[in-house]
Amino acid sequence: MSASAATASHPTNAPSGSPARRWWVLVVLAMTQLIVVLDGTIVNIALPAAQQELELSDTQRQWVVTAYALAFGALLLLGGRIADYWGRKRTYLVGMVGFGAASAFGGFAQSGTELIIARGLQGVFAALMAPAALALLTVTFSHGRDRNTAFAVFGTVAGAGAAVGLILGGVLTEFVDWRWCLLVNVPFVIVGLIAGLILVTESKAEGDNRYDWLGAITVILGLGSLVYGFTLAEGGWGSADTIGFLALGAGLLSLFVVIEMRVAQPLLPLRIVADRVRGGAFLMQMIVGSVMIGALLYLTFHLQIVLGFPPLEAGIATLPMTVAIMIVAPIATKLLPAIGPRPLLIVGPLIAAAALVYLSRITADGDYFVQVLPALLVLGIGMAMIFVPMQNLALTGVAPHDAGAASATANASMQIGGSIGLSVFTTVYASVTDQATVTDQASQLVAFTQGYSAAFIAAAVGLVIASVIAIVCIRGRKEDLLPSGDQQAVHLG
CATH class of the missing domain: 1.20.1250.20 (MFS general substrate transporter like domains)
Structure with missing residues (x-):
């Protein structure tokens, strides 16, 4: 990425x-x-x-x-x-x-x-x-x-x-x-x-290149404080440390915006994120990052800790989602110029959310082929429908001298979304498992499964929000939303 x-x-x-x-x-x-x-x-x-x-x-x-x-x-x-x-x-x-x-x-x-x-x-x-x-x-x-x-x-x-x-x-x-x-x-x-x-x-x-060190330091400390605050929320959202770090992170990121408005060579030109379509794409990438980095981590835990899969089998067991993405992505690519990105970005998150809701029905004594495999296949379909248009929209209409910063923002959105999402999902997981009554190994596995299920539901809610973001932000004619010819920018991640 x-x-x-x-x-x-x-x-x-x-x-x-x-x-x-x-x-x-x-x-x-x-x-x-x-x-x-x-x-x-x-x-x-x-x-x-x-x-x-x-x-x-x-x-x-x-x-x-x-x-x-x-x-x-x-x-x-x-x-x-x-x-x-x-x-x-x-x-x-x-x-x-x-x-x-x-x-x-x-x-x-x-x-x-x-x-x-x-x-x-x-x-x-x-x-x-x-x-x-x-x-x-x-x-x-x-x-x-x-x-x-x-x-x-x-x-x-x-x-x-x-x-x-x-x-x-x-x-x-x-x-x-x-x-x-x-x-x-x-x-x-x-x-x-x-x-x-x-x-x-x-x-x-070429040219006079000056680093925006103040902006860099501010955004790094701001994101670090925000993620750490979400991590502390595992011990309670109302604690002074949780509120303090979340507030500090929000304040530093607000200061970063002010700095970027005033410096001659900003780390992140605000015109990149101010555009409604691109801003919506960045927000969606944060949510997708939270699912791909955060929620799926708990799936690997379920496969190994609860279902008892050896490490290699656990890795192979996640492949159906990747296969589904690779099959559906070319289809979505062909559909994109015909129907535009908006329908795919509205429907894709809802399909992926439905898969996570199905995955939340896992039990400690459940079967992989019944409870996990169908969800992974459907999740792959939904994610492929998101990836293809979202990557294009992240750089649509970006001027050549802003393309690098826009691409970096898109990738950073995915990674930071994963960090915040993992913190939130861990908090949700811990709040459920802490309330469970554990008397033996079997009840412990049940408690783990309930925690994983709660994390999957939280991720599904995030994807529904992503669909709403697409409805609100991804507007315009498909010809205007899709880059073409020499103006097409490249985003990988």
């Missing part, structure tokens, strides 16, 4: 060379995208084993996922600017080194705190590495059919990364050790570094 302001600038020293060399650059950059997306899900399958070995609390378990998504999402805008201003190759290489070091640190973590810190550092360096990779791809394939092919490959890798993460996480956890879900990044990083040094040419934006 990556973005950059690369499309927003005129590159200098753009990568050049033989056509064969350009395709090798694509292979390297696509591998980078795979690592970034894969790491958002690979630890999901490993978490039960890691929790048991490191004696993590449920809150710490949540933060193993949240730390990566939050750091990644909060720093994406700044990462894109650093890549453009400092140099895309340089930023890419530094991001790779840092990501590899953070992965190694996490693989040898001896406590929950160390693991959470490692995941946060992974997110920090992913926010450098991912935007730089997309920026390099943009200047390497600047136009024509080769550009379309390159971005199609890059997007396919991004879409498959989450599924690969679940499967690979299952294989490594079951047959090697959960720590290899982090250590596996190291050989990829080494290959990426060597290939990047040999194949990639430096490029950067």
Whole structure:
């Protein structure tokens, strides 16, 4: 899930060379995208084993996922600017080194705190590495059919990364050790570094480029306070700490808006989010991120902890949703120019919400093929109907010099939505399980299942809200809503 302001600038020293060399650059950059997306899900399958070995609390378990998504999402805008201003190759290489070091640190973590810190550092360096990779791809394939092919490959890798993460996480956890879900990044990083040094040419934006450091610091602290406040809500929404951090986060984000209105080169030009259609798409991406990152984590817990699936089987058991997305996405792509994005964005969330409601009917002694599989297939159908138009709308009508910031905002919305959603779902889960009467292992599994069910219902409510957002915000003629020709912007994630 990556973005950059690369499309927003005129590159200098753009990568050049033989056509064969350009395709090798694509292979390297696509591998980078795979690592970034894969790491958002690979630890999901490993978490039960890691929790048991490191004696993590449920809150710490949540933060193993949240730390990566939050750091990644909060720093994406700044990462894109650093890549453009400092140099895309340089930023890419530094991001790779840092990501590899953070992965190694996490693989040898001896406590929950160390693991959470490692995941946060992974997110920090992913926010450098991912935007730089997309920026390099943009200047390497600047136009024509080769550009379309390159971005199609890059997007396919991004879409498959989450599924690969679940499967690979299952294989490594079951047959090697959960720590290899982090250590596996190291050989990829080494290959990426060597290939990047040999194949990639430096490029950067021209002109007087100034960093909006005040805006960057404000938005990072604001998002961090907001997510942490939601995490504290597990202990009660009325506590002083919960209210304080939520208020602090809201205040800092309001200050960020004021700063962006006044600085000459804002981190996020407000005209990007002020547009009703794009703003609606960003809000929907936050909700979709909460479902894909937050709610589905509890599905992997149900499969392993309650149904007793080994890690590999748990990873494979989630594949039907991915298969459904891959089958329906091309159909939705063909429907898009015919009916426009609005019907898909209204109906898609409702279909996905219905799937989550069905999934909430799980029981501790239930059958996967009856209670889970149908829901995953329907959820995949609904998500495919959302993904296709939502990605296009995120950049529709964006001026070329704003395309990078808009793409970063879209990706950041997904990651931050996942962080906040996971915090909310954890609070809902904890409020249900804390009230359950647990006398033995069987009653404990029942309590877990009730908590997971409540989280699925909360996610379904979010998707219904997404449908309402589409009704209110996604308005206009389909010809105006869909980019065409040379104006079409690219968003991957």
